[in-house]
Amino acid sequence: MIPVIVLTGYLGAGKTSLLNRLLTRPGTRVGVIINDIGKVNVDTGLITGQIDAAESIAGGCVCCLSDSSGLDELLEKLGQPKLRLDAIIVEASGAADPINVDRLLRFGKAHGVRFGGIIDVIDAVEHEHTVDTAAMAPARFNATSMVVVNKLDRIAPEHRDAVLDRISGRIRDVNPHVAIIPASHAAIDPELVFDIALDEDPIDELPLAAASRPHHVHEHAPHANAVTVRCLEPADPGAVLDLLENPPAAAYRLKGHVKLRTADGTQRFLVNMVGRQIHFAQATPHSDPADDALVAVGMGLDETVVGEALAAALEPAREDPSPRNLTRLERRLILSSDAADAADEPAAEGF
Template identity: 45%
Template sequence: MGSIPVIAVTGYLGAGKTSLLNHVLRTPHARIGVVVNDFGDINVDAGLVSGQVDEPASIAGGCICCLPDDGELDAALARLADPKLRLDAIIIEASGLADPVSLARMVGFSGVEGVRDGGVIDVVDAATHFEKVDDGVVPPARYGAATLVVVNKLDQLPESDRETTVRRIEQRVHQRNPRAQVVGAVGGRIDPALLYDVAAARDEYGQLSFRDALFDLTEPDETPHHHVHADSVTVTSAGDVDPDAVLDMLESPPAGVYRLKGTVAVRHRSRTRAYVVNVVGPSVHLRRGDTGTAANTLVAIGMHLDMEDVRSRLSAAVAPSERNPSPAALRRLQRYLGR
C-alpha cells in the first residue's frame, strides 16, 4: 500500500469547513480517517466518521497548531496510518483560530511512516471574506500555506457577483502564492477527486453496500449534493524516461493542475527502476515502485484544464528516452526519495 495523504482543512469560524468535510466523507466507497480538534468549531457528522473508521482520532487541549509539540498529532496520524484500516486519506480539521502556516509545517515535517502531505485546504466565506479575513493592503500570510482555496457560500451572493468575487480572491491569493488553486463552491461541495483517490469498491457488484444504505447522497428536504467535477487527463507510454523531463514537469505542472500522480520507469545502468509519484501543489513525493516494469502513467487532476496542453506536456515528460540518465539527473531523483 502507498502512503496516505494527510489533508488539513482550515478556515475561519463559519466559512463552511463542516459542510466541506461532511460532503467529502459521503464519497461512496471512500475510507477517510479524521483527526478532530476537540476545541475546534467543526461538528463532524459522527455517523459519517464512524462509517469510515471506528472513531475519529481526537486531539484535546485547544487549537491544534498551538500544541506544545507535534507528538499528539503524530500519535493520531500513526493510529490512522495503520494498514489494517486501508484508508484512502486522513483529514485534519482545524479550529477557526488555527494558523494554516503552522499546521502545514506540522504535517509537512511529520515523522509518521506511511503518510505524506496532502495539502492545505483553506475554506473562505465569499460573502464576508474581505471584511473578516483579507482586510489589509498586504494579502494575509495564510494564503502562502494553502494549496487549495475554496471560495464557499457563493449562493449568498447575487449571481452577477459570484464570478467576480472568485476572481478577486484568486488575484489576492496569487499575490502571496502563485501555485495555489482557487475554486468556487456552494455548501462546501467540491469534487473529492481534487483531494484523494478512492480505492476500488470492495462490495459485490449489484449489492447495496452498508454505507450506501445508511447514507443517501441527498439530505432530507435538500437537493442532491451536486458539485462541479474536476478535469482529468491521463497519458501512458512504454520505455524508460528522462528523469529531468519528469521532474521539470512535476515541479512546474501545467496551469490549473492541482494533483499529479502516476508511475515512471527510469534506467539505472543495466536495469530499470519504477517510481511512484504524487504531487499536490508545490509538494512532490516520490517512492520506489515495482522493479522491472517499463510502463509509465501520469494522471493530472484540476479545474478548467486546457486538456490538449496538459496532455501534450504530460506526454513530453514520459516520452521514451534512448539515453541513459546523467549522474546529475539521478542525484536529483534521489534527493526527492530522501524527503
C-alpha cells in the first residue's frame, strides 16, 4: 500500500519548496496531487520534470470538497500498481485545514493507499502574526504528524532558539507528541517522510528529475538517523503493539516486517507507524522472512535507547499471547484493512 503524505500550511510558508526538496532525492518514484485555489495551477509548472506521475485539483481547496470522492479518484489513479510509485504527495492549498484534510483521508475509499502523515509547514517569521494570534493555541496542530518550522534563517541568530522554543511550546500545547523539525529553505531529510529507494537515479528511470536537480539551490538538511533491530523469532503481539502505541522519543516512523506468535501459530506482518498513526497488514508475499526487522526513523534518536526498546518488543515469545493481546492485534488489522478504510460510515461532509 502506497503512503499518502499531505503537505499543508499557509500561503508562503514553503510547501512547494518542501515538495521540491522531497522530489529531488533520487531513486524514488513519487506521484503528486497539487491543489491550488486558483483556476490555473501555477505550482504544477514549478515541479514539472521532477515527478513520475502528476494529477492536480484546480479551482478549489481539497478540504472544501463536498466529500472525499474527488481526492479518492486521484489517489486510486495514482495508486495503480502499474505506476510502481513509492509514495504519493498531496500539496494542499494554503486554505486547507489539517483537521479537515485528516478527516478526508480517514473517510476516504481509495484502495491501495495508506496514511503517510500530514506535514504542516509554518513560517517562523510570520507564524505569530498570522496563524497563532488567539489566546488558545491553533487546533490545526491536533491533526498534524509533523510540523516543519521553516524560514529560521530569516531570524537573527541570537533570537532563533527563543522563537523556535516559543513556537514549539504553543504547538505542543495541543499536540504533545507531534514531531517538530526546524528548517531553513524547507530543507529536511526526505527519509523522514518516505522510504528512499536508492542513492542514485536508476538508468533511464528518472531522467527529467536528474536534469532538473542541478538547478536547485540545496541547503544542507540535518540527516535523519535510523535504528534497525532484526526479528529472528516470533514475538508477542502485545509487546509490539505496546511499542507502536508508545514509541521511543523522537521516533517519527517505525516500519518493517515482524514475526508474531498468534493463536494460529507464527504469522508475519507488515508494520508502518507514522506519527501516532499505525498500519498493520499481513506480510507481503515477496518479502523474505530472513529480512524481518523493525526500523525506527527520526531526528536525534538516542540509538542506544531506541535499540533497546525495539529489541525488548521483539524478544521471542515464551508463551502463547493473552486473549487481550490477540484481540488488540485483530482490531489493528481490521482498522488497517481496505474494508475499514471504505467503512460503512458515510463520507464526511461540509469541508
